[in-house]
Amino acid sequence: MSQQLESYQDEIYLTGLTGAVPELPTGLHQLEEAAQAVMAPRAFDYVAGAAGSGETARENLLAFRRWRIVPRMLTDVSTPSYSARLLGTDLNVPFLLAPIGVLRIVHPDGEPAVARAAAAAGVPMILSTAASTAMEDVAAASGDGQRWYQLYWPKDRAVAASMLGRAAAAGYRVLVVTLDTRTLAWRPRDLDHGYLPFLEGVGIQNYLSDPAFQAGQVTSVADDPQTAILRFTQIFGDLSLTWEDIPFLQEHWHGPIVLKGILSVADAQRAAQAGVAGIVVSNHGGRQVDGAIAALDALPAIAQAVGSKLAVLFDSGVRGGADMVKALALGAQAVLVGRPYVYGLALGGQAGVRHVLRALRHDFEVTMRLAGLARLSELGPDCLQRRP
């Protein structure tokens, strides 16, 4: 694993001597605006949009603003190391790519472009069940890159088991099971376009390519895509799932299991009792329960309660290195980056994702150094102050 720090900043300044400037914004919070200028309106709204009033999505960002880093001086940061090992996965820096479906709606190169960029940067990718490219093809693009698989747990157990078997065979090492999407939220920005990509057959490639899914079809997927799409809508979510169903996952997946979408201490404790390896504290980027608690506000108590028993990951609102520092200081062992890499993909395909990964890594590493922190183990709540 590379211990070298990212040198993107030097590269940009040196290239700047020739008059060249970066093609994409280096301020990651500016990516959304830049992406909007190049994306089809309905694709942009699908990515940027949220549930209901959008209040939770906004609150995710505001929650970070309520915490301030307290930099320390005269500490030796000459040989820092911010690498970590999490559930058997090596992290150069403690972030992974969040599972995001239907990436071909933002760029024709879709998930394979993200997989190539992530593998080259040494950043693990979590592939969504709702990918617009079959998981085996994404694995091929990822090569020897580290990859995890995210399951939307379908109602049809044969399809669920089949997907898990395929993911293991294709080299996905950790299973992330997303619990917060029992069904789709009321999302006005998609509703106003009358747009759901799945109904156009985008984002269901893992289903269409699945032998158990195909076996349940009277007509072949190729001959009768509309019937296949209809069946996808019928099996997508299982509203009857409870904690009692977790053993099904453990029976069909032999690596670490991480539950995504945990926002309460009670559920985090339940996850620990259920014997899973980790959780992602997340509200799905504000896309599910409108009015839900900001994910960052949920993090400290959850990390305090289960951090010694479970890997605690975090997402929803990470937009730069300082946000990463704050989430890690509040108890996350790693964060997932979501919308920013999708905007990078929209703006520049694989190169755009590479830019976002490099910028985020450099921003994180330099923020750590300037805050006087040479190791991840030095992060803790005492590195932050809550804004009055």
Ligand SMILES: Cc1cc2nc3c(=O)[nH]c(=O)nc-3n(C[C@H](O)[C@H](O)[C@H](O)COP(=O)(O)O)c2cc1C
């Ligand atoms: C366009 C879009 C699609 C998403 N698709 C999935 C998905 O297929 N599976 C999943 O578990 N989470 C999905 N998420 C949620 C992300 O994994 C992550 O929780 C969220 O993006 C974090 O919020 P942030 O992007 O605002 O930081 C999606 C998010 C977006 C924006």
